[in-house]
Amino acid sequence: xxxxxxxxxxxxxxxxxxxxxxxxxxxxxxxxxxxxxxxxxxxxxxxxxxxxxxxxxxxxxxxxxxxxxxxxxxxxxxxxxxxxxxxxxxxxxxxxxxxxxxxxxxxxxxxxxxxxxxxxxxxxxxxxxxxxxxxxxxxxxxxxxxxxxxxxxxxxxxxxxxxxxxxxxxxxxxxxxxxxxxxxxxxxxxxxxxxxxxxxxxxxxxxxxxxxxxxxxxxxxxxxxxxxxxxxxxxxxxxxxxxx
Numbered sequence: 001x002x003x004x005x006x007x008x009x010x011x012x013x014x015x016x017x018x019x020x021x022x023x024x025x026x027x028x029x030x031x032x033x034x035x036x037x038x039x040x041x042x043x044x045x046x047x048x049x050x051x052x053x054x055x056x057x058x059x060x061x062x063x064x065x066x067x068x069x070x071x072x073x074x075x076x077x078x079x080x081x082x083x084x085x086x087x088x089x090x091x092x093x094x095x096x097x098x099x100x101x102x103x104x105x106x107x108x109x110x111x112x113x114x115x116x117x118x119x120x121x122x123x124x125x126x127x128x129x130x131x132x133x134x135x136x137x138x139x140x141x142x143x144x145x146x147x148x149x150x151x152x153x154x155x156x157x158x159x160x161x162x163x164x165x166x167x168x169x170x171x172x173x174x175x176x177x178x179x180x181x182x183x184x185x186x187x188x189x190x191x192x193x194x195x196x197x198x199x200x201x202x203x204x205x206x207x208x209x210x211x212x213x214x215x216x217x218x219x220x221x222x223x224x225x226x227x228x229x230x231x232x233x234x235x236x237x238x239x240x241x242x243x244x
Contacts, residue, residue, distance in 0.1 A: 005119060005120050005121065005122050005127075005128050006119065007070065007079065007117045007118070007119045008117060008118050008119065009115050009116070009117050010116055010117065010118055010137055010139070011110065011115070011116045011139060011141065012110070012113075012114065012115040012116070013110055013111075013112055013113075013114070013141070013143050014143055015112075016112050016145065017112060017143040017144065017145060018109065018110065018111060018112060018143060018144055018145070019109070019110035019141045019142075019143050020107045020108075020109060020110075020141060020142045020143070020144070021099065021107060021108040021109075021110060021139050021140070021141045022106070022107055022140050022141070022142070023099070023138070023139055023140040024097070024098040024099045024102075024108060024137075024139040025095050025096070025097060025098065025137070025138055025139070026067065026085060026095065026096045026098055026135060026136070026137050027093050027094075027095050027134075027135070027136040027137075027138075028067075028085075028087045028090075028093060028094055028095070028096060028134075028135050029091065029092070029093035029132070029133065029134045029135075030065055030087050030088060030089045030090075030129075030133050030134075030135075031089055031091070031131060031132050031133060032089075032129075032130045032131045032132070032133050033063040033064070033065065033088075033089050033126075034062065034063050034089060035089040035090070035091070036058075036059060036062050036088050036089060036090050037058050037059075037062065039051070039055045040054050040055060040058070059088065062088060063088075063089070063126070064086040064087055064088050064126060065086075065087045065120060065121075065126045065127065065129065065133070066084055066085065066086055066087065066120070066121040066123045066126055067084065067085040067087055067118060067119070067120060067121070067135060068081055068083075068084050068085075068118065068119045068120075068121045068211075069081075069082045069083045069084070069085070069098060069101075069102070069116070069117075069118055070082060070116070070117040070118070070119060071114060071115070071116055071117070071182075072114065072115045072117065073113070073114060073157060074111075074112065074113025074114060075113065079117055080182065080184075080241060081184065081211055082101075082102055082182070082184070082211075082213050083098070083101040083102055083211050083212060083213055084121070084210060084211040085098075085101075087135065093134070098137075101212065101213070102213060102215065103214070103215045104205065104214065105217075109217055110141070111154065111180075118137060120135070153179075154179050154180060154243045154244070155243075155244055156243070156244060157180075157241050157242065157243040157244075158241070158242050158243075158244075159239070159240065159241050160239075160240045160242070161186075161237055161238060161239050161240065162229065162237070162238045162240060163235060163236075163237055163238075164187065164189075164191050164229045164230065164231050164235065164236045164237065164238060165230070165231060165234075165235050166201065166230065166231055166232070166233060166234075167230065168194075168198050168199040168200070168228050168229070168230040169199075169228060169229065169230070170197060170226045170227070170228050171183070171193070171227055171228060171229040171238055171240070172226065172227040172240060172242065173226055174224060174225045174226045175224055175242065175244070176224055177224075177244040178216075178218055178224045178242060178243075178244060179217075179218050179243050179244055180215070180216070180217055180218065180242070180243040181215070181216045181227075181240065181241065181242040181243065182213060182214075182215050182216075182240070182241045183207065183213060183214045183215075183216075183227070183238055183239075183240055184207075184211060184212070184213040184238065184239045184240075185207035185208065185209055185210070185211065185212050185213070185236060185237075185238060186210075186211065186236070186237045186238070186239050187209055187234075187235065187236025187237045187238075188209045188210070188234065188236065189209055189231040189232070189233065189234040189235065189236040190206055190207065190208055190209060190231065190232060190236075191206070191207045191229050191230070191231055191236050191238060192204045192205065192206055192207075192229065192230050192231070192232075193205040193206075193207065193214060193227055193228070193229050194227070194228050194229075195223050195225065195227060196225065196226065196227075196228060197226050197228055198228055199228040199229050199230035200230065201230050201231065201232045202232055207238075209236065
């Protein structure tokens with residue numbers, strides 16, 4: 001990774017090809033910020049989960065740098081944030097599985113002309129990589145010629161947003177022409193999605209706050225109905241990109 005905060009293209013399928021990414025890993029070694037605190041000692045009658053929750057609270061206030069994973073559509077200069085990784089000083093170097101943050105499927109499907117980018121983001125003064133900081137990203141992809149069927153050919157995409165609260169509501173209406181939809185949680189609350197008119201708090205597809213996303217590829221999951229959303233508490237906002 002470069003030390004600056006510019007966008008770096010890391011993958012685009014060959015001309016006219018689909019990419020099927022099977023592994024997408026970030027190896028992270030950050031030393032230029034304060035190290036994470038040691039896990040707190042166990043308290044009397046405390047469960048392992050409760051101790052872990054206390055440690056997560058410590059981590060949330062620790063210094064971090066951030067890595068954004070972006071996507072651009074064919075013939076577009078606009079880059080869409082897909083997910084964001086917090087990078088802490090936690091030596092030795094540790095690895096993060098990026099595919100699990102991008103999709104619930106085993107592979108990440110990248111359509112012809114789509115590009116994947118990364119960017120070290122200056123959030124709250126976190127700044128660029130410096131000194132011995134190192135972020136290595138590697139992926140393994142197979143490529144094949146896309147189907148010539150018009151059923152899967154994307155003509156255009158439409159961005160939108162949807163508010164989410166503790167009352168279930170339809171975030172994305174049914175669309176018989178849907179071929180792909182990307183849903184990003186931009187808010188501060190966990191959002192739960194459901195393929196149907198009613199979402200259930202604490203169940204279904206969970207999108208963590210701060211950029212967690214879900215991709216519905218109709219070619220692999222043939223669903224074109226309504227998608228509903230709900231939070232357990234508070235409000236959140238979904239950013240949506242639907243392709244037809």
